Amino acid sequence: MRLAVPLLLLAFSACGPSEPGVQPATEIIREVGGAMRPKMRVQVSIKAGAEEPGAEDLELRRRLEEQIEQENIGRLVSSGAGAGQFDVTVEVENTAEAIPRIQAILRSMNLERRASFRVIPAEER
Numbered sequence: 001m002r003l004a005v006p007l008l009l010l011a012f013s014a015c016g017p018s019e020p021g022v023q024p025a026t027e028i029i030r031e032v033g034g035a036m037r038p039k040m041r042v043q044v045s046i047k048a049g050a051e052e053p054g055a056e057d058l059e060l061r062r063r064l065e066e067q068i069e070q071e072n073i074g075r076l077v078s079s080g081a082g083a084g085q086f087d088v089t090v091e092v093e094n095t096a097e098a099i100p101r102i103q104a105i106l107r108s109m110n111l112e113r114r115a116s117f118r119v120i121p122a123e124e125r
Contacts, residue, residue, distance in 0.1 A: 038122035040095050041077060044102060045087040047114040053081040060111065061086045067105045073098050095119050 044064070048057045058081060065076055065088055074092035081087075092098035099117055106112040 039091045041091050041120040043089045043118040045085050045116050048084050051084050053086045057086050073101050
């Protein structure tokens with residue numbers, strides 16, 4: 001019990017105001033906690049031009065992947081093609097921000113009407 005009081009005082013002082021340019025302990029804890037939280041994944045599936053995706057479809061997928069990387073939307077996890085579609089899976093910080101950004105890319109590539117989205121929670125991996 002004697003040790004608990006000084007530890008509490010130390011903890012409270014660490015959470016208080018700090019020197020300019022020094023990050024408070026509460027912000028550090030928040031950042032570490034956020035980094036440990038599993039990220040969500042967004043899978044974008046795009047209907048191919050034929051039953052099996054052809055060279056043109058695979059080029060569209062490559063361009064989509066490049067745009068997602070260039071705009072720092074998230075980390076590409078996987079991509080694939082088959083059964084009349086091709087897909088790209090991206091690990092993102094925030095799905096509510098990432099999906100509209102991906103939709104804008106799809107719109108610029110004239111693919112928005114052919115695309116569907118699926119959010120993959122960490123539990124499904």
